[in-house]
Amino acid sequence: MTRFLARPVLLVALLLLGSLGARAQSGVRQRPSQRLENARIAYITDKIALTPEQAQRFWPLFNEFTDKRRDLRKQTKMGLRGQDFSAMSDKDIRAALDEQFKLRQGEINLEKEYVDKFAKVISLRQVAQLMQAERDFTRELIQRLDNRRAASGALSGQE
Structure with missing residues (x-):
């Protein structure tokens, strides 16, 4: 049904x-x-088989979650990028690593918070399916990009 x-x-x-x-x-x-x-x-x-009523309540919440998660991931990427660890003291390295752990824990906490929020508008089964669907979509996207690159590489090799 x-x-x-x-x-x-x-x-x-x-x-x-x-x-x-x-x-x-x-x-x-x-x-x-x-x-x-x-x-x-x-x-x-x-x-996740959203009904129109569920979709109306779910998507604004999901978009809010996605924006917050994107911000956390951006901070995480920027945290260690370009660091010259050879010129840093152990204390500074520890502080940089601790900050990374804090940001990654923040992402886990955000996911837990939004699982609870999602469960108020969709079923827990749909929440679990959502998590799986996000992973599957990303996996399929990467596979398509790899296939496209391989095809373009094969075409350029023929010229």
Whole structure:
């Protein structure tokens, strides 16, 4: 029965993507990041079988979570990047590492907080499916990029 409900949601998502594509062809080009985001929304909506009512409450919450997680990940990446550890004291190295641990723990805490928030608008089963769908989407995206690179490498090797 849940799959039955997911089909209209998927259809709406695909129609939305189609209309965005039509707009892009009419002169307003869609950014690749926006196309990727639209594909991710359609993928997750299908995988966790959101009803239209759930989707209306879920997506603003998920977008809020995604923004906060993106900010934490950006801070984590910037923390150790470009550090010259050979010129740092042990005390400074320890402080830099502790800051990294704090940021990574912050991401875990954020996920725990939002699991509770998500569970108020979708079922726990859907929350678990969401976590799996995010990993699967990322895995599929990486695989497609690898395939594209391999194909472009094979084409350039033939010339």
